[in-house]
Amino acid sequence: IQRLESLLNEVIADVKSEFATFQTDVRTLENPFGNILADVIKAHADADIALINGGYIRGERHYHIGETLTRKDIMRELPFRDLVVLIEVTGEQLWLALENGFSQIEEIKGRFPHLSGMSVEYDSRRPIGQRVVSVKIAGQALQSDQTYRLATRQFIATGGDGFEMFKDEMPLRYAGQSSRLIADILIDNIQQTKQLAPTVEGRLIDLS
Helix, strand or coil: CHHHHHHHCCEEEEECCCEECCHHHHHCCCCHHHHHHHHHHHHHHCCCEEEEEHHHCCCCCEECCCCEEEHHHHHHHCCCCCCEEEEEEEHHHHHHHHHHHCCCHHHCCCCCEEEECEEEEECCCCCCCCCEEEEEECCEECCCCCEEEEEEEHHHHCCHHHCHHHCCCCCCCCCCCCCCCHHHHHHHHHHHHCEECCCCCCCEEECC
C-alpha cells in the first residue's frame, strides 16, 4: 500500500497555465484540460479527429500556475477505466454527434464535447438539434459523405451519453494499440513534457 501511495503522489509535471475542471468548466464550453485530453487520444490512435465528453472529466478542481501535478491528480480527473477506441465515421454522423453534444448545455450534462483536429461554431440559443453552425476539419469544411478516423473512448463508441450514431461502427485496429487506460496514456504524455500548459484555442465557438 505504501508503494502505491508513493507512486500516486509522484510529481509528473509543473502546471504552467491556469485552468479548472469544475462541471460548468467542462460541460458548457471549450476547456483547456478537455483539449489536451482530446489531443492525446487523437495522437495515440493516429486519428484524423478526436471527441470526448465533458462528463468524463471529474476532478472538480482549479489548477494554478506553479502547482505540481501528481499521478493521483490525473486519476481523480479521469476515474473511469476506459480505453481509446478508433472508429470510422461519416461527416453526417459527426454532425449528429455534435448536435447531441450541444443538446443539453442548459442542464450542464456530461455529453458536452471536447475536440481535437476540428473546430466547431455553434449557437446555444438555437433549438436543440439545430445548434451546429459550421464544422471544420484540418481547416476544411466538414463533408457529410466523407469518412473520418475518429478517436474516442469506449463509453462513447458504444453509444453512451446519447452518442448512438456511433454504436454500430466496428472498432479499427491501429499501431501501438494497447489495453492501457486513457488516464495512463495521458500521464505518460504529460511526463514526457514535464509541464502542463493547456490552453483554449477557439475549437468551440458559441455564437450566442
